[in-house]
Amino acid sequence: MKFLINPVTQFEQNCSLVICEQTNQSAFIDPGGDIDKLMEVLEISNSNLSKILITHGHIDHCGIACELNQKLSVPIIGPHQDDEFWINQIPEQAKVFGFDELNSFVPDIWLNDNDTVKVGNIEFNVIHCPGHTPGHVVFYENLSKTAFVGDVIFAGSIGRTDFPRGNHEDLINSITKKLWPLGNEVKFVPGHGSMSSFGEERKSNPFVADHLF
Numbered sequence: 001m002k003f004l005i006n007p008v009t010q011f012e013q014n015c016s017l018v019i020c021e022q023t024n025q026s027a028f029i030d031p032g033g034d035i036d037k038l039m040e041v042l043e044i045s046n047s048n049l050s051k052i053l054i055t056h057g058h059i060d061h062c063g064i065a066c067e068l069n070q071k072l073s074v075p076i077i078g079p080h081q082d083d084e085f086w087i088n089q090i091p092e093q094a095k096v097f098g099f100d101e102l103n104s105f106v107p108d109i110w111l112n113d114n115d116t117v118k119v120g121n122i123e124f125n126v127i128h129c130p131g132h133t134p135g136h137v138v139f140y141e142n143l144s145k146t147a148f149v150g151d152v153i154f155a156g157s158i159g160r161t162d163f164p165r166g167n168h169e170d171l172i173n174s175i176t177k178k179l180w181p182l183g184n185e186v187k188f189v190p191g192h193g194s195m196s197s198f199g200e201e202r203k204s205n206p207f208v209a210d211h212l213f
Contacts, residue, residue, distance in 0.1 A: 001122045001144050005189060006041050009033035009099070011060040016148060016189055019047045020120025027051040027119040029139060029148050030061040030191065031068055033099060038068075051119055054078040054107065055150030056136040057086030059093040061191060066090075066105040075108035077117055080128050083135030085165075111137050124148075127178050131171020132159030140182060147188040147198075153179065155196035158207045175208050 003018045009032045017038075019026040026047035031038055042049055049072055054062045056079045065076050087104050094102040111117070113128035117139065124139040132151045136159075139148040151159040153175055161168040179186075184199025202210045 001141055001146070003146075003189070004041060004045065005195075006034075006038060008037060009060050009063070010097075011192065013060040013191055014189060014193075017041055017045060017047070018119055018122065018148075019045060020122045023120030024048055025050045025120030027053050028068065029053045029189075030055055030150065031065055032060040032063045035064045035067055035071075038064075049074050051117070052076045053117065053119075053124075053139060053148075055138065055148065055191070056133045057083035057090075058133065058151070059090055059097065059099065059102070061150060062087065062105075063090060063094065063099060063102045066103040069105065076105055077109045078107060078111040078126070079133075079137045080112060080130075080135035081110040082130070082165075083133050086133060086135075129171075129174035129178055131161055131167055131169075131174050133163065134165045134167075134170075136174075138179065140186075145183065145186045147179070147182065147186055149179070149188045149190055151191040153188070153201060153205070153208070154190040154192060155194050155201070156205060158205070159191075172208060176213065 003016045006015045008015045013032045015031050016029040024047050090104040111126045115126040117124045127138040129136050129138050129152045186198045
């Protein structure tokens with residue numbers, strides 16, 4: 001597996017293009033905006049987009065999922081259905097945050113804990129990690145020990161929980177009880193900012209480092 005991280009929108013949200021090097025199949029994870037930029041990335045990669053994967057329903061993570069779906073006729077996979085209320089708000093949120101007109105969508109597949117999603121020969125394990133949003137999921141690839149975590153955890157920080165149906169205790173439990181057991185060597189691509197590893201965050205993250213518990 002290889003992946004290209006592409007910051008999009010005014011929120012500098014990390015949209016990743018993951019590519020199976022054996023089959024040349026690819027998927028966008030969290031296409032929040034800047035469709036022209038993402039189409040150029042896809043063209044340069046010379047890969048065949050087969051899926052759109054969504055970690056959660058916030059506009060900067062899935063704002064152009066509907067447009068990509070219509071343009072390229074590829075299915076939208078995820079998040080968990082508990083984020084449906086966020087997805088339904090996309091048109092209204094676009095106006096609030098100054099995005100171009102955007103449409104909501106109904107995923108082809110809602111995801112649940114322990115589901116798997118394949119992109120070519122890449123197999124992602126789906127981990128339901130509520131807290132930032134109730135339907136947030138993480139995509140974890142075991143062979144490369146790589147997780148695409150959306151807004152659950154960042155290098156040196158964690159996701160906000162002051163949005164509707166956010167829950168701080170749920171977020172801490174998602175991180176410490178669902179992500180940490182995957183192993184300290186796991187590196188992760190957050191929804192914003194630079195990559196890190198679970199081991200590094202267990203040592204130094206001021207919100208979830210081991211010494212805090």
